[in-house]
Amino acid sequence: MNYKIYSKNKVSHFIDVECEIENINTNTIELQLPAWRPGRYELQNFAKNIQNLDVFDEKNNLLSTKKVSKDRWEVSCNGATTITAKYNYYANTINAGSSFVDENVFYVNPVNLCIYAEGRINESCNLYLQIADNEQIAGASFQNAAKSDVNTIHFHDFFHLADTPFIISVNLKHDFYNIGKVKFNLWFQGNFSREYLKQIKTDFKKFSQEQIKVFGNFPEKDYHFITWVLPVPYYHGVEHRNSTMQILGPDSQNFEELYTDLLGLASHELFHTWNICKIRPIELLPYDFTKENYFQTCFVAEGVTTYYGDLMLYRSGVFDRNQYLKELEACYKRHFDHADSAAQSLVESSWDLWLDGYSQSIPNRKVSVYHKGAISAQILDLHIQKVSNKTRSLDDVMKLMWKVFGKSTNGTPLLGYTMQDYKNICEQIAGEPLDWYFEKCILGKESLFDLLNEYLQLIDLQVVRNEEGLVNLKII
Structure with missing residues (x-):
């Protein structure tokens, strides 16, 4: 598949896309636009931003095209062996997963606006871009792009293209x-x-x-x-x-x-370069861009990552102890002040990310896989350190997860992990059964307030509630 991404009128906020598909030998072909993007596990229905889509054969004849779902088109090829879909995409939202264009910035997340041919998602892709003399391009795979030329950037497959955002700008x-x-x-x-x-x-x-x-x-x-x-x-x-x-x-x-x-x-x-981009739940290997990809273990993907994000800043000396404790307290407050009595477990809230995981829910329904997930990860880390006399930690769990599920050797495909796989590795590192931990922290719905304090005392910390019932972190 070959793509051209440009904008005929940047002020309009429309991005123009051409997708050429070669070597067609069927009467019809189906074109799919992703319904969601990795890193945000909810349907976003990017097709709502397409104003118009037409498909042409090698002689530029318009082919018959009909929608068969909200984001899939069936094309009658009429003997064509090469077709080109031409469409425009409204890009007027700025966030870390969107696309945006105006007279100053050309920002693209390809997963938003690149269609692919059903059955051919694993084929290599080429992207054609033009960069003006006074512009630079930021993004992986683009470092050799030359100004003023039409650049051809090669991607291993559609998954690679979809996972490579870029910005073109003079600033x-x-x-x-x-x-x-x-x-x-x-x-x-x-x-x-x-x-x-x-x-x-x-x-x-x-x-x-x-x-x-x-x-x-x-x-x-x-x-x-x-x-x-x-x-x-x-x-x-x-x-x-x-x-x-x-x-x-x-x-x-x-x-x-x-x-x-x-x-x-x-x-x-x-x-995340290790934990989710490589060490990935089995339900997400490979990504299915057409529908929800339900999985139970987002508390590993996001909770463990949230815990380590600040811990790495502290252990590396970027944060001092006071800065680290401030971030810990913020995490505790986000959970205990708002979701301590929520009805869902971490597993249930992982599953329901696809329902309302990124929006305000009804009172006391869901927990955050980020915040409760990070608290649960810290409890596990401190428990492993306690039972091993500080000879092992959650680091060893992640190292083994990386060795078994993240490292691809000699071109072998990645293996996805199940929740049982994660439990088995945690128990292997701890050297003991951890049924109690998974039943209470991962599958359970009861408060972790007392359990967290039991482990925080190992590092001379305590969470306390003030007269209003709000949480603060205290050094003991």
Whole structure:
């Protein structure tokens, strides 16, 4: 499949897409636009942003096309062996998983707006882009793009293309740091001063090295932190196989406050390079872009990652103890002040991400796989350290998960894990059965307040409730 992505009229906020599909030998072919994107487990129905779609044969004759679902089109090929779908996509929303175009910025998450041919999702793809003399492009796979030429960027398959966001702009700022042979790129769009890059490079390198120590190696040849700083309050990031897209704001905010957000977001998203981009639940291998991909273990994908995001900043020396405790307290407050008596378990809320996981629910219904998931991960980490006299920790669980389910050797495909697989590895590292932990923390619905305090005392901490019943963290 060959794609051209451009905009005939940037002020209109429409992105134009052409998708050429060759070697057709059937009477009909079905074209599918993804209904959701990895990293956000809810249907987003991107097809609602397509204004018009037409399909043509090699001689530019219009072919008969009909919709067979909300985001799938059936094309009557009429003997054509090559077809080209031409359509436009309305891109007027800025978040870490959207696409946006105006006279200043061309920002694309291909999963939003690239269709694929049914049965051919594993075929290689080419993307054609044009970059003006005064523009730069930020994104994985684009570092060799040459200005003023029509660039051809090759992707292994549609999954690779869909997982590679990019920004083209005249205002991009770039720097990088190296860890071994891996180049970590820093891209900034928006109102951002270069004077902060030295500090950012130093701190980012520290937490990157700490994360690599956990797993033993970095799974990609390079990595790209792409950050867009907005004039309005925002905090959102999305993980990709060797990049992250991050949206932060406001740009008028005190830099130290914005910087804390940047560090927390970037550390979290980098940890996803291992945990979800590679170590992935079996239900998500491969992604099915046409419908919900229900799975029970988002408390591993997001909860463990949330726990480690701040822990890596602390262990690497980027955060001091007071900064780390402030972030811990924020996590505790988000759970205990708002969802301590919720009716759902972590497993149930993982499943129901597809229902209302990212929006306000009815009172006391769901828990956050991020916040309760992080609290449960900390309890497990402290328990493993306790029973092993600090010779093992949750690090060892993640190392073994990486070895068994994340590391692809000699081109072998990744193996997806089940909740039982995760339990088995946790028990192997702990050296004892953990039925109590999974029954109470993962499958259970009761409060974790007392259990958390039981383990926090091991590190001289305690959560307490004030007169209003709100939680605070106390050093003991």
